[in-house]
Amino acid sequence: MNRLPVNSCLILLVLTATLLAACSGGQPTTNGGPATPGTSPAQVSSSADVVQASTTATSVNAGQSVNATIKLSIKSGFHVNANPPTFSYLIPTQVTAATVDSVTVGKPVYPSAVKKKFQFADQPLAVYEGEALVTLPINVASAAAKGPRSLPITVRVQACDEQQCFPPATLNTTLQIEVK
Numbered sequence: 001m002n003r004l005p006v007n008s009c010l011i012l013l014v015l016t017a018t019l020l021a022a023c024s025g026g027q028p029t030t031n032g033g034p035a036t037p038g039t040s041p042a043q044v045s046s047s048a049d050v051v052q053a054s055t056t057a058t059s060v061n062a063g064q065s066v067n068a069t070i071k072l073s074i075k076s077g078f079h080v081n082a083n084p085p086t087f088s089y090l091i092p093t094q095v096t097a098a099t100v101d102s103v104t105v106g107k108p109v110y111p112s113a114v115k116k117k118f119q120f121a122d123q124p125l126a127v128y129e130g131e132a133l134v135t136l137p138i139n140v141a142s143a144a145a146k147g148p149r150s151l152p153i154t155v156r157v158q159a160c161d162e163q164q165c166f167p168p169a170t171l172n173t174t175l176q177i178e179v180k
Contacts, residue, residue: 047159048169050075055153059178062102063142068175070095070108070153072132080157082113082126090125091158091168095134098152102144103177105151106137118162127160136175144179151175 044050052073060066072093074080083092097105111133113126138151153175158168 044159044161044166046167046169047080047157048171049166050078050159051080051155051157051169051171053153053155053171053173055173055175057176057178058138059180060138060140061180062140062144062146065137065139068136068138068177070134070136070155070173070175072128072134072155072157074129074132074159076130078159078161079114079116079127079129080132080159082128083108083110084126086121086123086125091156093128093132093134094156095136096154096156097136097175100149100151100177102141102179103149103151104139104141106139109135109137118160120163138175138177140177140179146179149177149179151177 054071054073056069056071058066058068072080080093081090083094085092093110095108095110099105111128114129115124116127116129117124134155136153151174153173155171155173156168157171159166
């Protein structure tokens, strides 16, 4: 069996630890506030500092379906990993919806990714930049009572710039659904 010299093993261990810390460090936050204009990497403490999630209210008849849209607004100069990500160790953008009375949610449909080359990666990565629209299929039971519903939505993202990735964040928003 071939073995690496101890020095090579230590270098690999340090590089691996550094990469893992950059890609998955920090605790998720629960705010999805707007990105601050003029945000520089030194001012970014979490992905929530540069990504905002929002929805547009929708209406649907009982017994029918509708596609809702979750809009991700990503500050200029930053990107988030696509879903699916280029590599399994990257944190993908992930939309999750809670359940509410008489409303079921299908599997999110993620937009096509942009392939972009960064100095820290050997090959282009699949990312979202600027504005990304995720489609969320909504189905309402035929026996559903008329009236409003508030569907809690969470969006897990990890923002990066040209040189580094920031701690991932969980953004919270709500989709307002009017059942007719």
